[in-house]
Amino acid sequence: MRIFQNLNIDFLGKRTIFYFISATLILLGFINILTRGLHLGIDFKGGTEIALQFEKPVDITQIRNDVNKLGLGGVEAKTFGSSNDILLRTDLQEIPANIIPKVKSKIESIISNTFPGLQRRIADSTSTTITIKFPDSRTADILNNKLFEAGFQTSKAIDDTANASVIVRLTISDLLKENLSAMYKSNPFIVLKEDKVGPKVGQELKRDAVIAVMLSLVVILIYISFRFKFTFAIGAVAALFHDVLITLGLFTFLYGLIPGLNLEFSITVVAAFLTLIGYSMNDTVVVFDRVREHLKLHKTLSLEENMNKAINRTFSRTIITGLATLFSVIVLIIFGGEVLRGFAFALFIGMITGTYSSIFVASAFVLEYANRTHKKIEF
């Protein structure tokens, strides 16, 4: 079967149309990012995320209300795949000061229920830990276990020589789980996954992600200048910037618009961006290779004519490979599960933009740059 045989389209002659389309998309993306912001996941922002699977389907609005009742503020609740699964997320690093008394009274009541009227003293209390001193080490051991069973993270304090102090660690995820399991006694849940990222790590990951994307662009710039010409490298990298910006814009634009699709910026999405850079480059290089070949063969033809020929000749391959890859990506979106969906969707947009750019803009950028600098390109 042949679809695109003897194609002869003047792609480069119409390049202003594609510039317009690309510029509009990029601009819309920018406006969208400026107004709605980039929705960073906890990988970059820091925070806590828990995915829970309930035994029976749960109502997400109900969960949202229940979680809000805790007064933590800023806890998002979303569905996570099926109707039994929910995802809770918050940027909070520690339990807010106004909730701590509540948690403390809960701890107190556990102690009182175990040993009514027990002598105890809160030795130390910070936003993340409470240290309680008990009369002797045996009681401390028992309460250590009791509190642990109640869902708190506890340990014996080492710096107490009498070995009778218990440290209770206060974490957001424990607070959420403990309260939800009390509220949903008849519909118990298990923890599918739980992620906690500190603000420091988030900062570092952000920096690393930017470095990785920039580094890959530089490496490609060097490689293409080495294998082709510097002019080609400039065009290729400009096309990559174009792809990354459009994908970024569309990705943020679609955030929250498609139900059941969780489009926030996580590390795997950055991985998708790097893959898109690799893929789009792959596509562009195939066209450039053909341009190089034609430039050697038809020395009398202009660069523009040779480029048009090359794009037309490789068009079929570009579309076929693009389709095959797109099949895989769509399969990932549908069957790959909740964890991969954002990643696969970023790739989906990226593959389309990457294919588009290697046909319509990458060569145009090279031509533009060559015209501006009045360089004759020869191989």
Add this chain to the structure above:
Amino acid sequence: MKELRFRIIMIAGAIALCLYLLYPTYKDYQNNKEVTAQLEGLQQSIKKSSPSLANAQIKDIIASKKDSILTNNPDYRSAREKRIKLGLDLQGGMYLVMEVNTAKLLEKLARDPDDQFKQALKSSEAELKDSDENVVSILARKMKQQNIRMSRYFGSIREDDDAITSKLLQQESDAVTRAIEIISNRVNQYGVSEPSIQKQGSRRIVIELPGIAREEEAKRLLQGSALLEFKLVKDADFAIPIMNQIDQALAGKTEKDSASAKKDDASKTDTTKKDQKLTDEQFAKEHPFFAVARLLDPQGRIADAYVKESDKSKINAFLENPEVKKVVPDNIEFIYDQRPEMDPDGEKYYRMYMVNKEASLTGGVIVDAQSNIDPTTSAPIVNMQMNTEGSRDWAQITGSNINKRCAIVLDGVVYSAPNIIGKIPSGNSQITGSANLDEAKLLEIVLKAGALPAPIEILEQRTVGPSLGQDSISQGFNSAWISYLLVALFMAFYYKKAGTFADLALVLTILLSLGVLAAFQATLTLPGIAGIVLTMGMAVDANVLIFERIREELATGKTPKAAVDAGFKISFSAIFDSNITTLLTGIILYQFGSGPVQGFALTLIIGIVTSLFSQLILVRIIFDFILAKGYKINVG
């Protein structure tokens, strides 16, 4: 034809090698099925015994049970060790990044910290948030600016600031080492399979604990600072009779027999001699306890016993036996040595001690510990200092227990059990008997765990439950074959016969990719599976390029053979350049990412290489074979 044969043999060899490398993975999968079948009944029985548990919770319990059977049972272990490793996101588990809180450590180390010091430390801490510098050096700089000498708070007066700074950095690094030791100790106790605990940079620890199914277990691992205790080891006179009673109770001899059992105690040596004549099986039947816990000293002068690693659970079960509980006093317990000893067959044995349940002293009293070489005997020693309170108790303990042993126990595991030679009045004790300086250093680390609880903070914690992991595996698997089916059908439809060659090459690509993963013991993660799925789509690219080129060449009127030759030859530069760029971004991704993302980069890189191999070589062989046989070629 001869040259063709060589290439066919090469491909066949590669396939055979991959199948060989993948066999353990297949075997492990079969074992998994087998164990699942074995555990079928368990679900029902758990449900009956504890109806309050949710289905999902039961599923988690069974998953963890299955995991422990597959990793611990020797029949299954070898396959499990050689299979393709699964990442934490697929088998469930926990990933942690921890960091020593140096500021807190400095506060603990400082001599009489005043407000000025606290102020300086606080501002250094604030500065740390947006700098890569170390707290120690920031603090040193701040102190210099304010004309305060470091020696006012640290070290001795004679030392200059630089010397003190480097000492403090050493303390920091020691704190990391200590934390690693404490965590490894706990991880070993929980029997986590294939744990990984690594130091990253100067003060970070990255911990990967696969298969921790139960959240509580994981939390226990991380809870607070370590507990260091000194526990007196029971004498043989006391311990052996109790062990005999346990043995008898287990052998099913009732209370009435206890008189004869007592007689046995008296003539313990005789029994052992007599028992030697019994076969192992009979011995195990008559002395179930001693069959598992082999006494170190047959004369019975000390009551330590060796227990095989796999038998530890048996001992625990024995001690839970109600008959045994009757004979074991409730103020003693059995604990194991931290390090196993290997017998020639590579079987691990742990030394088991009977100790007082209650600690005589806890590690909080230790002020400092130093490992050293004794100048006179040149044997490794560890010096330990205690505070005044501790010294008083220690003097009493050592005074009344001369010639007894005192176990140094960290988180319930014995690190050393030195003999008390005499009363130690000052709290300055010297521990000898370490086999080498490394062992002494380890003991120093352990003792310091009491003096300086390493202030460790969790920077990042990611936990994946086993059920999500299971789901991810099946979703990844489904995506892979559906993707294959779609791409394969598409290629066959568009390029006819040649398309099916590409489909064959795709099968080889996948096989080779998995083979390479297994060969390098690389870890397969969920994004890694995504990488394989994506490879399916991208891997046909080289063939698409070649087929399109062959079509073009045929259209210019070339003979099939010339067209095929030209197709492969001319496309090569495009294939090469385009794949190199993808490869380069793949490598950058691998460098940048951690865990799951690295898994993706890895499968992507492997996929590029293997797909080039199969598309350029396998498809070429098929074309050459067809041309040599004189069949018609068909590129759609």
